[in-house]
Every structure is written in structure tokens, then in C-alpha cells.
Amino acid sequence: MATDTSSFTGGSLLLAWQLKGKRVLIVGGGDVASGRIESVLVADALVTLIAPRDGLHPLTKRFIESSDRITYHDRTFAGPEDLVDVDMVLTAIDDVETSRTICAMARALKVPINVADIPPSCDFYFGSQIRSGPLQIMISTNGQSPKLANIIRRRIENSLPEHAGEAIEKVGQLRNKLRERAPGVGGELGKRRMRWMVDVCTAWEMEDLAALDGEMMAKLLDDGWEYNRVPKVQEVGGRPRQSTKTALQKISGLLLSSAAGVIVGAACTALVFLKRRA
Numbered sequence: 625m626a627t628d629t630s631s632f633t634g635g636s637l638l639l640a641w642q643l644k645g646k647r648v649l650i651v652g653g654g655d656v657a658s659g660r661i662e663s664v665l666v667a668d669a670l671v672t673l674i675a676p677r678d679g680l681h682p683l684t685k686r687f688i689e690s691s692d693r694i695t696y697h698d699r700t701f702a703g704p705e706d707l708v709d710v711d712m713v714l715t716a717i718d719d720v721e722t723s724r725t726i727c728a729m730a731r732a733l734k735v736p737i738n739v740a741d742i743p744p745s746c747d748f749y750f751g752s753q754i755r756s757g758p759l760q761i762m763i764s765t766n767g768q769s770p771k772l773a774n775i776i777r778r779r780i781e782n783s784l785p786e787h788a789g790e791a792i793e794k795v796g797q798l799r800n801k802l803r804e805r806a807p808g809v810g811g812e813l814g815k816r817r818m819r820w821m822v823d824v825c826t827a828w829e830m831e832d833l834a835a836l837d838g839e840m841m842a843k844l845l846d847d848g849w850e851y852n853r854v855p856k857v858q859e860v861g862g863r864p865r866q867s868t869k870t871a872l873q874k875i876s877g878l879l880l881s882s883a884a885g886v887i888v889g890a891a892c893t894a895l896v897f898l899k900r901r902a
């Protein structure tokens with residue numbers, strides 16, 4: 625049966641671009657450039673920054689002083705020679721004409737470019753970002769409303785599961801240990817490895833995954849992976865957690881006992897009062 629692909633349009637490709645050791649040229653040193661620097665440093669890039677010193681944002685200055693991954697040139701953009709051996713270009717300058725010229729040069733050399741605020745000169749857009757350890761969420765409105773992206777980001781931040789970043793970190797460590805035990809790519813072993821990881825992530829609460837330590841991981845692999853089963857948290861030395869229900873019951877118990885306390889207190893006061901009157 626034919627698949628209807630007519631709605632497969634109007635979006636952009638969302639990726640997690642690996643910049644480790646790649647050279648990113650940033651032109652401009654203002655507020656926007658400082659955000660760009662932060663974004664690419666987080667991705668382990670090597671930055672070349674071209675911007676006159678007198679226009680540097682205080683944050684940009686601090687980044688230049690504190691990071692040995694930034695090569696700084698105190699000048700304006702010079703021409704195509706600045707694009708040699710560059711893997712990505714980001715411009716954030718207050719000069720639309722120069723931005724467009726840099727864009728044309730980068731495209732001639734097939735170097736991907738983002739020009740802040742000029743969508744037709746962008747091969748990719750930035751988005752509103754959430755980071756918590758290895759968890760990275762990007763909200764993109766595909767150029768339609770950056771402010772709404774920012775507002776939606778705040779809402780998502782407030783609704784994220786607690787401990788998500790730590791849980792992902794620990795599961796990453798567990799996967800690495802599992803691959804040491806069961807190495808190789810693909811095949812029956814690969815299928816079993818993936819199924820087991822899916823089962824662990826599904827059966828365990830985020831909070832319990834976040835609490836995994838080296839010893840628990842070893843036990844999880846010994847008693848779980850080796851027998852193709854998923855042990856309970858307590859079986860591998862994890863602390864049994866209070867279920868939500870128990871916590872709720874505790875709170876209502878507390879409320880009830882304080883209500884009872886108030887009633888008893890009121891009764892005593894009334895008794896004392898009546899006794900005095902008598």
C-alpha cells in the first residue's frame with residue numbers, strides 16, 4: 625500500500641551535531657555571540673573568534689580569558705582567508721551587508737553557516753535549549769516565533785521528570801559496562817543487549833536509575849544480564865523508595881493528627897474556661 629508523504633514537508637531536520645575537535649568560526653563578540661560561544665563550547669568545539677575588542681560583551685571577554693579552546697582575533701572579518709579549514713560559521717554582527725557577504729563566501733566553500741536573525745542566510749537555526757547533564761532538549765519553531773520557543777522552553781523545564789539528567793548519565797555508564805561484557809555490533813547478542821536495556825529502563829523508576837552506583841551496576845549485570853532478567857531495585861542493593869501512595873498517606877495522616885490536635889486543644893481550653901466560670 626502506498627504511504628501518503630504529502631504532509632512530510634515544512635519542517636527541518638533535528639540533529640545532535642557532533643562538534644568535538646571541529647573548528648567553528650564565530651564572527652562578532654556581542655550578546656548573541658556570547659550565547660553562540662557557550663553553545664559550541666558545550667559541544668567540545670574549537671572556536672576561532674573574530675571581533676574588535678571594543679565591541680566585546682563582558683561575557684564574551686570572560687569566555688576568551690577562561691577557555692583555551694578559543695583563539696581570539698581582535699579585528700573585523702577579513703575575507704575568504706578567514707574561512708580556510710573551518711567546519712562551521714556563525715555570525716552575530718550588527719551589519720547586515722557584511723553578514724550576507726560572509727554567507728555567500730561560506731556557501732561557495734560549502735561550509736554550513738548560521739547568520740543570527742537572517743533566516744535566508746542560515747543553513748541551520750539555533751533553538752531554545754534545555755540542558756541537564758547529557759539530556760539536551762531543543763525547542764524550535766522552525767523560524768516562526770523564537771519568543772514562543774523561549775516561553776515553551778520554560779514550561780518544559782518545569783515539567784521535566786526529576787533526576788532525568790542523572791538517570792541518563794547512569795544508564796550511559798551501565799550501557800558501557802554491558803558492552804564490555806557483551807562486546808560487538810549487531811547480531812543476536814546485539815538484539816539481546818538492546819532488549820535488556822529497554823527492559824531495565826522501562827521497569828525501573830528514573831529516581832532508582834539515578835541512584836545506581838558502580839557496585840549496584842555490577843550486581844545488576846551479574847544477577848540480571850547474565851540470567852536475562854531485570855532484578856528489582858532492592859535485589860541489587862538499592863534503597864526501597866516510598867511509593868507516592870505511602871507518601872500521600874503519610875501527609876494525610878499528618879493532617880489528620882494535626883486536626884485531631886487542634887480539636888483536643890480546643891476541648892481542653894473550653895474545659896479550663898468552663899471550670900473557671902464554675
Ligand SMILES: C[C@@]1(CC(=O)O)C2=NC(=C\c3[nH]c(c(CCC(=O)O)c3CC(=O)O)Cc3[nH]c(c(CC(=O)O)c3CCC(=O)O)/C=C3\N/C(=C\2)[C@@H](CCC(=O)O)[C@]3(C)CC(=O)O)/[C@H]1CCC(=O)O
Nearest residue numbers: 740741749750751752753764765766767769770771773774
Ligand atoms: C531560540 C533562539 C536561540 C538563539 O538564538 O540562541 C533564537 N532566537 C532567540 C530569541 C529571540 N530572537 C528574536 C527575539 C525577539 C522576539 C521575536 O521576534 O520573536 C527573541 C526573543 C528574545 O529576545 O527574548 C528576534 C529574531 N530572531 C530571528 C529573527 C529573524 C526573523 O524571524 O526573520 C528575529 C526578528 C528580528 C526582527 O524582528 O527584526 C531569527 C532566528 N532566531 C532563532 C533563534 C532562529 C529560529 C528559532 C526558532 O525556530 O524558534 C532564527 C531563525 C535564526 C537564528 O538566529 O538561529 C533565542 C531564544 C533563546 C532562549 O531564550 O531560549
Ligand SMILES: NC(=O)c1ccc[n+]([C@@H]2O[C@H](COP(=O)([O-])OP(=O)(O)OC[C@H]3O[C@@H](n4cnc5c(N)ncnc54)[C@H](O)[C@@H]3O)[C@@H](O)[C@H]2O)c1
Nearest residue numbers: 652653654655656657674675679700701716717718740741
Ligand atoms: N537570533 C537571536 O537570538 C538574536 C537575538 C537578538 C539579536 N539578534 C541579532 O544578532 C546580531 C548581533 O546581536 P548582538 O546583540 O550580539 O549585537 P551587538 O551589537 O552587541 O554585537 C555586534 C558585535 O559584532 C561585532 N562586529 C561588527 N561588525 C563586525 C565585523 N565586520 N567583523 C567582526 N565583528 C564585527 C561588534 O564589534 C560586536 O562585537 C544583530 O543583528 C541582532 O539583530 C539575534
